[in-house]
Amino acid sequence: KNEVEQSPQNLTAQEGEFITINCSYSVGISALHWLQQHPGGGIVSLFMLSSGKKKHGRLIATINIQEKHSSLHITASHPRDSAVYICATGGSQGNLIFGKGTKLSVKP
Amino acid sequence: NAGVMQNPRHLVRRRGQEARLRCSPMKGHSHVYWYRQLPEEGLKFMVYLQKENIIDESGMPKERFSAEFPKEGPSILRIQQVVRGDSAAYFCASSPLGHSTGELFFGEGSRLTVL
Numbered sequence: 001k002n003e004v005e006q007s008p009q010n011l012t013a014q015e016g017e018f019i020t021i022n023c024s025y026s027v028g029i030s031a032l033h034w035l036q037q038h039p040g041g042g043i044v045s046l047f048m049l050s051s052g053k054k055k056h057g058r059l060i061a062t063i064n065i066q067e068k069h070s071s072l073h074i075t076a077s078h079p080r081d082s083a084v085y086i087c088a089t090g091g092s093q094g095n096l097i098f099g100k101g102t103k104l105s106v107k108p
Numbered sequence: 109n110a111g112v113m114q115n116p117r118h119l120v121r122r123r124g125q126e127a128r129l130r131c132s133p134m135k136g137h138s139h140v141y142w143y144r145q146l147p148e149e150g151l152k153f154m155v156y157l158q159k160e161n162i163i164d165e166s167g168m169p170k171e172r173f174s175a176e177f178p179k180e181g182p183s184i185l186r187i188q189q190v191v192r193g194d195s196a197a198y199f200c201a202s203s204p205l206g207h208s209t210g211e212l213f214f215g216e217g218s219r220l221t222v223l
């Protein structure tokens with residue numbers, strides 16, 4: 001059974017800081033997703049990764065398949081980045097397994 | 109191109125009633141997923157459907173819950189004889205290719221409250 005662990009659980013940063021959120025999983029996967037859940041509850045997909053690195057604006061996601069680890073980085077953080085960030089892994093079947101999320105609060 | 113549409117956004121039911129939650133995927137998407145988020149807990153997979161077929165229902169409770177994605181119309185998640193423990197946010201997501209090869213697009217969720 002795949003376990004998905006995220007760290008830290010909660011993170012408070014000052015505006016402008018560089019932020020890293022980590023995700024580890026226990027079994028081989030076909031894809032890893034990073035999601036953002038806003039305070040209002042809506043969910044947005046940020047990245048889908050199967051290898052290497054992806055960048056979108058101030059967000060960077062990396063994955064190391066051998067180490068079963070992924071990181072989400074936010075450069076020049078802003079209060080509007082405050083949200084819960086969720087890592088989810090998928091195998092060849094239909095279900096995704098989700099981490100518990102990292103609650104990020106960026107102070108002005 | 110409209111996003112994933114879920115309705116109702118909020119639903120209140122008394123114990124024993126039925127709840128029906130609807131999800132219209134993005135245009136051109138044939139893969140639909142339902143997830144449940146209990147209060148103060150993470151998301152949990154419930155069911156994966158393609159048009160007219162249930163592909164994976166390993167996350168569905170064995171009783172009272174059912175899902176369908178007919179040839180025409182939205183996907184429906186049906187909960188019969190609701191209990192207080194069913195109170196949660198139910199999210200639908202769609203994908204053009206399946207989650208292992210395609211990005212997921214989420215709806216805003218349907219929040220069920222059972223009195």
